[in-house]
Amino acid sequence: MIIIMKGSASLREKTAVISWVEEHDCKANIFEGVEHMVIGVIGDGRPLNREQARMMSGVERVVPVLKPFKVASREFKPTNTQFPLGDCIVGGDDFVIMAGPCSVESRSQILETAHAVKEAGAHILRGGAFKPRSSPYSFQGLGEEGLQYLKEASEQTGMPVVTEVMEPALVPLVTQYADILQIGARNMQNYALLHAVGRSQHPVLLKRGMSSLIEEWLMCAEYILSHGNTRVMLCERGIRTFEKYTRNTFDINAIAVAKHLSHLPVIADPSHATGKWEYVASASRASVAAGADGVIIEVHPKPDEAWSDGRQSLKPERFAKLVTQMRAIAESVDRRIPEVSPKPDPILLPA
Amino acid sequence: MIIIMKGSASLREKTAVISWVEEHDCKANIFEGVEHMVIGVIGDGRPLNREQARMMSGVERVVPVLKPFKVASREFKPTNTQFPLGDCIVGGDDFVIMAGPCSVESRSQILETAHAVKEAGAHILRGGAFKPRSSPYSFQGLGEEGLQYLKEASEQTGMPVVTEVMEPALVPLVTQYADILQIGARNMQNYALLHAVGRSQHPVLLKRGMSSLIEEWLMCAEYILSHGNTRVMLCERGIRTFEKYTRNTFDINAIAVAKHLSHLPVIADPSHATGKWEYVASASRASVAAGADGVIIEVHPKPDEAWSDGRQSLKPERFAKLVTQMRAIAESVDRRIPEVSPKPDPILLPA
């Protein structure tokens, strides 16, 4: 922590700050500039102290030196965090593809979609059973029934399932059915929920809040990691800006930055990052080229009949074509999209 | 709902959209423009339909006509929602002042602050017992102990207490001690929590999310209102923008807009909206002049020793001076800041 005193600070104010630093078992390194005195604090920089320093009389600014996250940082763990997810090792050379509908709408819908995305090359099945909706009057998801259908689709296809959990009380239920817990953008700073998924020890996909700084996103990962749950994936899904032609602004820079600051895998969500299916392919291709460790894409057999987010869902045929494009780009940047393993069970689609 | 077809839409596509409208028991009013066909849908505009419409082949844009919130809207209830809070009728001519520290830090701190803000003219005591913190390593609040101190301060001063509740499971505990439940900005779209405070029937102070549209904020109020809990106050606390000199950008327009769109009272939070104590007074004065129904202000007896948000806390003396300024402005815009009633109990400050 560095404390920059005001040009007008009195000797008394300067002395008070120096004494305060020393009272907290830190050392004060002083240097007098042309206009300002600057005090370098040597010791541990707990945030609490920083706020107190800012408040002291005669202080102009306080500059933190240490990053606020620890376990999530590259300094703490220089090598990439890697762990197996279905047919992939996420965080390594593999580029992982998660796909499926926004919402689970029916048994047949999710089974049909699951088989379609698997055939197209997806490794993980996504689908929402509990849906965060802006309106209390909108469809809120099938709940446990949806989880059961997801589980069945997972058993038929061999794909692990990622699904959103929206409140701490439901973590035990969701972990019964799902392989990966998703924290949605609206809940990124729902700390009770972060503690709950941290304790669960399940892999977590942590979406960035729609107006969260990259640093805040990593702090939320830190909440989960602080429970010893190391299987955390960061998910960039677009941020809110003044531009309204697309639903969100895809912060493609955040992929490289998050991988620079942290050892955690970074997944891109081109569906939410654009909000319009016609731009999902270009955003997905860009994600591979930018260095993401995977994508999560909304696919629906009949987007114009989807109960939510149909506007940004791809049809299975378009998704299959996109996987081919992503595979070509992945190879050109020395990544690989693993081939999916054969289905574990015969397909048992409803008549 | 109005559906604007693409210039290039085929007759088949146009017919399909018209049929789809009519299948949903709505009437399609068609008019052919120079370049585009436009279809006006007469009937109820459920959001589900709107998304489906957007997805149909040949559709360029869908324009909603009805607002997405109902019970929160002025159309639904043209007169201001008013209800008593301590010595005030919030939502009427009274301008209500809520004040207190960011966090409850100790019994003596909250008792001292409570008496100080009451003497200065505050009507409601604020103080955090459960604190949302960016870092898992920061002070997280005193929890139930903090609630007990708040209750004691309330009993000594006669002021109702407003405090934040962060998770559904804690709503029963917090309602035991507090008079008003605060939903923090990070939790504005924590729907499980909104349902829980809605069911509680306690008055609620709903902070606007840091990047929430005014419309989304009103939709979250709708979640609470949908449980028949009508005592909801909206709280504008600044939004996140590119400007970084202040902690947030105080969206002063939002006060007048929210009061125009909704019948609910609107409270301003100049402490978070500026993030620096030296700008709290000007923002508070502006709030009165802009038509807010009250303010919530952070006051701390020793801001430079505060455990959180000291940077934006006023000392009691400055706060007292500010109340005088706000009173003068309130009178100039035909509002009144009610005088506080005598303390119900003798002051029993700790030695």
Next chain:
Amino acid sequence: MIIIMKGSASLREKTAVISWVEEHDCKANIFEGVEHMVIGVIGDGRPLNREQARMMSGVERVVPVLKPFKVASREFKPTNTQFPLGDCIVGGDDFVIMAGPCSVESRSQILETAHAVKEAGAHILRGGAFKPRSSPYSFQGLGEEGLQYLKEASEQTGMPVVTEVMEPALVPLVTQYADILQIGARNMQNYALLHAVGRSQHPVLLKRGMSSLIEEWLMCAEYILSHGNTRVMLCERGIRTFEKYTRNTFDINAIAVAKHLSHLPVIADPSHATGKWEYVASASRASVAAGADGVIIEVHPKPDEAWSDGRQSLKPERFAKLVTQMRAIAESVDRRIPEVSPKPDPILLPA
């Protein structure tokens, strides 16, 4: 300037930075923290140096200590800049009111408006002769003809005129007719234009760019001041954010911040800051209470026939009522809105 070295910086890298500092005739104050070495540079902090420092091997961050603007800063000139404008001393206790139509549309329109706003209490007449328009197909202003009408309106009413100048080549023409040169938000960083109005020595109203930092705005004032033209007024007119219900987000905080950082007067533009006439009154009242030195408000005798910005223009009757409200608030914060002096000439309105 403070240079924070990376934790991983080598001795060679540290030495190189220290040598580089000393080669530039500065002194390097070094202190070694737990993880990082920090170097305090004593000497002048030219921006060029700062960029070079950032690029040096082993450097993590560079923290400027001095503000980038000089002549515009309160440190440079602690007392408010004050100068006479018509019946007011702007920058002192007076609160100045500028009003008029967005565009000059005809002789009779500007004469009628000028008399109406003067009667209502305005001190300065605004009106656009050259209009910046998003579309090349929109009305671009009456040009010199508009300036002539403004001049006539000024002579009839005794009010000085403020009008926008959009390109350096037109500064001589505009200064022939207008008393105050307005730099529009889109041109805030049009440096050739800033130099031209600086050289003109005319008073300048400098609008903040729609996405400009307060610091950048003051830097643009510095461009004008650097020509010895000290009669510069800053104008906060709303910034662009994600919120779209209003045309812009009125950054009310910017008023107090700009007055804190600079000695220049600050004028608020509630018309552009809201974009809807129904919110102009609350934003104007808030401006007075927040400490602005004046307002500039769009008034049109028939807003629904205005050629531009009618949506945010007040009718003269509403404007007159607003002046009364602002006067009451001004008094409650120890400011005064000077009464306008009698008209210098008999009214000669066209039949």
Next chain:
Amino acid sequence: MIIIMKGSASLREKTAVISWVEEHDCKANIFEGVEHMVIGVIGDGRPLNREQARMMSGVERVVPVLKPFKVASREFKPTNTQFPLGDCIVGGDDFVIMAGPCSVESRSQILETAHAVKEAGAHILRGGAFKPRSSPYSFQGLGEEGLQYLKEASEQTGMPVVTEVMEPALVPLVTQYADILQIGARNMQNYALLHAVGRSQHPVLLKRGMSSLIEEWLMCAEYILSHGNTRVMLCERGIRTFEKYTRNTFDINAIAVAKHLSHLPVIADPSHATGKWEYVASASRASVAAGADGVIIEVHPKPDEAWSDGRQSLKPERFAKLVTQMRAIAESVDRRIPEVSPKPDPILLPA
């Protein structure tokens, strides 16, 4: 244009709007919804009318149907605009690479850089002779001397030159030396300048303003196109958001959107879009994959001695490596980066 009347609109108000529509030689298509009357206007939708409509009594909202830009739109010209630039056909299958220093600093610096980027595979030389700087005290460019050095570098290498022009009066001078005129982000809405470069008939690289909507950017292209100058390239260079880790937020979506809405070529500027050299490579790769028609990248032989923007400049070796990576990705998406033709002249580097 569609006019949505308020639910509370009176018959008189409705009739007035309908009459107004018909008086302007348009046809009014009326349909009565459950709560609102909606009026569809058939005829030409000049912006002026739209504003007037918004102001009429009883009108709630006005929804434009036609896009505000014409000549820039895909509807106007469905096929891609293509034109030759050096060894490339921009806007077709070729992916064009522009590279060079932020500022021209000396004859030797620009000659050395020009040869280096040409050897690495660049097609166009960039370099600033007139620099827009936030501070009046910063280096403002070498001016005409810089243009002369650029011309010499162009003659030695055979590369066309792109350079910024900042004011209308300098367009004749800059066109004497440069092949492509760049309009900087700060000047995107400097309409006098847009008119001047439009009249020049030189190819133009139009940077998006840092907070400009895609639609506004296309409107500025329309200003240039309206002079019959069809060789306009759009340049996405990042937008300003709340995220501060990178200098700007690269709006990668804007590439696909601009190409969807317009026939003009789109160039990405990864240097400004990230502001840090370590993220330029990932942003450049993403640009190719997202469908851009080219990139413009800052390269400096000694970034840590650059007079401006060294922080985001690549060294020639890194740039050469990046060209190889971009070429691999380009091929995987069926684009080609043309090989550069042999140097027209022997290299005559200064001793």
